[in-house]
Amino acid sequence: MIKRGTGEKQCFPLERIEADLIITGGGMSGVCCAITAARQGLKVVLVQDRSVLGGNASSEVRLWILGATSHMGNNNRWAREGGVVDEILVENTYRNPEGNPIIFDAILLDKVVSEPNIRLLLNTAVYDVQKKDAETIELLKAYCSQSQSSYELKAQLFCDASGDGVVGFLSGAAFRMGAESKEEFGELFAPDKSYGELLGHSLYFYSKDVGKPVKFIPPSFALDDITKIPRFRSFNAKEYGCKLWWIEYGGRMDTVHDTEKIKWELWKIVYGVWDHIKNSGLFPEAENLTLEWVGMIPGKRESRRFEGDYMLVQQDIVEQRKHDDAVAFGGWSIDLHPSDGVYSNLPGCNQWHSKGIYQIPYRCLYSKNISNLFLAGRIISASHVAFGSSRVMATAAYLAQAVAVAAAVCKENNCLPAALVSGKRIGIVQQKLLASGQYIPGVEAIEKNDLLQEAIITASSELHLQAMPENGGLKSLDLAVAQLIPFEAGDIPAVNFHAVAEEATTLEVEIRVSSKAGNFTPDESKQRFSFPLQPGRNCIAVKPAAAIKESQYVFILLHKNPMIKVYRSDLRITGILSVFNTVNPDVSNYGKQEATGGIGVDSFEFWCPQRRPEGHNLAFQLARPVTSFGAANVVNGIARPSTRPNAWVADFSDERPALKLQWKEAKEIKRLQLSFDTDFDHPMESVLMTHPETAMPFCIRNYKVYDDRGNLIYEKKDNYQTRNEIIFNDVIKTNSIVVEVEHPSRNIPAAIFEVRAYRD
Structure with a gap:
């Protein structure tokens, strides 16, 4: 049918949608919030003003997702974020280890559209808010440019994850822009006087080798003098994408309303940089390279920060302060950039790390004056200094997952966000988060509905680790290395190992621990030893006269000496790790952080793992075995290594490793949840970088579940995800469950972090 205009004024079609939670912004925060909320049973509308999801992680910007793991360049062990953001990163590593941003777009879309409780509105911008009263949002008005459709979006609760x-x-x-003064919060890293400058935007490009010479004629707007960029000598033909994060601009402008002006300056820089690479004659290796892609929108770092009932500050990060309403954690450095960005003579960033991860309180995640508005992503309630750490995508998405669960508890209790802080409600939020895979340091999962809280847990075997065999070759002590071993409270046992010396020399060995429980910064020395070595193989017997007061990881530390080699082991075990006093300039790690100028941060050494296939454990033998791998760990409420492995690990010799969960009387079971080891130490950068495996080597791939009569009630093959939820078609009535697993490989024993069972 042909449609014709009538000559009268027309209106765009209007659709009114009601939901439990309206989320504005489809970046990683909005996506993780929407999926988590939908799985909590909420009806969700996710409004995204772009054509793809992911925000800065999408193919439109192409920044890798990072959080507390910080490229494995800090002392935050086993610190990758959990829940939905973990699920997405694990999925992307499995499907897309090359880091193709287009594939990542598809993975995000797949995850969102697979949730029936989510209504996704792409290319749809919110342009107006209608309020019931001064403190309450009634509905949002939005417009889709592609379909010329208008929307009115109504809910009891709203989440702003729009960046x-x-x-x-x-x-x-209430919101802020710019840096607070040192006086306002007592932050020593803050400026003496407040100012309005911000972190700028970045815009990336990709190059491609086409196998034949390619010429490049720059557009008229390209930067014509590359020396205007003080770091111009750093440009090369090999780096592209977010490796060039420091192509940044706009910190002295309004990073919201001046975004288009900032984008044009970034285009000018990018095309000028490519002109320099292609036409300066300094890069003959670029002859066959073409400019494959340039970002059309910049990646934003900082704009508005909104005020909640608490504002995260520098001291929360550095001192690792405890909060009764903690719902998430951070661990990225305090990472602030010069306002002049790429035109600054200063370093591109100023990163200051803390000694470990820190709690983030729920009070930062809702507006203090708009009663039904949650805050998610980089706009949460934080000072400018603290924002330097909390702003990164994995941390932001983690906070958004907490918002989603809080919204579900608000609905259950017919209350507004601020009402969850008092009484038992925040505890309910925390326990629901833990049940969804969220890790909250210092908070243990104790869920009354979990049937395993009253079960007897046994295993076919439990690893008693007394030795790591010398089957991994020799490693030179070009870097100092430390073996992390979890010991229970009491005397530290003797450790024996072998070292090979090129000539007569001395090996320095030290026993260190972290001064703060749960940290992995070895800042407390228990004892130091000097061993004179003769050329050839030497037996080293370390006999500590030291003890620890509580369960924790102990660092058996071998100081640098390039004339010495030590034996490595091919065995890799959940909760066992070697770390190195190494350098990672990408995160301002130069072996040691030297605090300067009274800025309120600590000085300490960095001890970081190496990416596989490197990072082998040291070969050693203990005077008594480590017995921290018992079956009871699967119900201890912590589903990753912390002060101990927190996992059941089977013995290598066990041919059919199995957990048995038994009750005194039959239980009706509808759901089982299992948590496996997908290596929370591996950052799983989403784009640009590649990964050594698609499935993490510690993860159980194949397992079976049996009832008390030996009936096979579930089987899984080729698992690669951290958390598996098994929902039976019919309720299973049984007085025991047996989970039989396979060892991931001959060098890696089977391990399970957590098991939960539910009636509904």
Whole structure:
């Protein structure tokens, strides 16, 4: 049918949608919030003003997702974020180990559209907020440019995950832009006087080798003098994408309303850089390279920060302060950039690390003056200094997952966000988060509905680790190395190992621990030894006269000496790790952090793992075995290594490793949850970088579940995910469950972090 205009004024079609939670912003925060909320039973509308999901992680910007793991360049062991953001990163590593941003787009879309409780509105921008009263949002008005459709989106609860805080801004939520003064919060890293400068935007490019010479004629707007960029000598033909994160601009402008002006300056820089690479004659290796892709929108770092009932500050990060309402953690450095960005003579960033991960309180995640508005992503309630750490995508997404669960508890209790802080409600939020795979340091999972809380847990075997065999070759002590071993409280046992010396020399060995439980910064020395070595193989017997007061990891530390080699082991075991006093300039790690100028941060050494296939454990023998791998760990409430492995690990010799969960009387079971080891130490950068495996080597791939009569009630093959939820078609009535697993490989024993069982 042909449609014709009538000559009268027309209106775009209007659709009114009601939901439990309206989320504005489809970056990683919005995506993880929407999926988590949908799985909590909420009806969700996810509004995204772009054509793809992922925000800065999408193919439109192409920044890798990072959080507390920080490229494995800090002392935060086993610190990758859990829940949905972990699920997405694990999925991407499995499907897309090459880091193709287009594939990552598809993975995000797949995850969102697979949730029936989510209504996704792409290319749809929120432009107005209608309020019931001064403190309450009633609905949002939005417009889709592609379909010329208008929407009115109504809910009891709203979440702003838009990056620039469009809903918060339009609703009148209290916000800040710029840096607070040192005086306001007592932050020693803050400036003496507040100022309005911000972190700028970045825009990336990709190059491609086409196998024949390619010429490049720059556009008229390209930067014509590359020396205007003080770091121009750093440009080369090999780096592209977010490796060039320091192509940054706009920190002295309004990073919301001046975004288009900032983008044009970044285009000018990018095309000028490529002109320099192609036409300066300094890079003959670029002859066959073409400019494959340039970003059309910049990746934003900082704009508005909204005020909640608590504002995260520098001291929360550095001192690792405890909060009763903790719902997540951070661990990226305090990472602030010069306002002039790429035109600055200063280093591109100023990263200051803390000694470990830190709690983030729930009070940072809702507006203090708009009663039904949650805050998610980089706009949460944080000072400018603290924002330097909390702003990164994995941390932001983790916080958004906490918002989703809080929204579900609000609905259950017919209350608003601030009402969850008092009484037992915040405990309910925390336990629901833990049940969804979220790790909250210092908070243990104790869920009354979990049937395993009253079960007897036994195993076919439990690893008693007394030795790591010398089957991994020799490793030179070009870097100092430490073997992390979890010991129970009491005397530290003797450790024996062999070292090979090229000539007569001395090996320095030290026993260290972290001064703070749960940290992996070895800042407390228990004892130091000097061993004179003769050329050839030497037997080293370390006999500590030291003890630890509580269960924790102990560092058996071998100081640098390139004339010495030590034996490595091919065995890799959940919760056992070697670390090195290494350098990682990408995160301002130069072996040791030297605090300067009274800026309120600590000085300490960095001890970091190496990426596989490197990073082998040392070969050693203990006077008594490590017995921290018992079956009871699967119900201890912590599903990753912390002060101990927190996993059941089977013995290598066990041919059919199995857990048995038994009750005194038959139980009706509808759901089982299993948590496996997908190596929480591996950052799983989402784009640009590649990964050594698609499935993590510690992860159990194949397992079977049996009832008390030996009936096979579930079987899984080729698992690679951290968490498996098994939902039976019919309720299973049984007085025992047996989970039989296979060892991932001959060098890696089977391990399970957590098992939960539910009636519904």
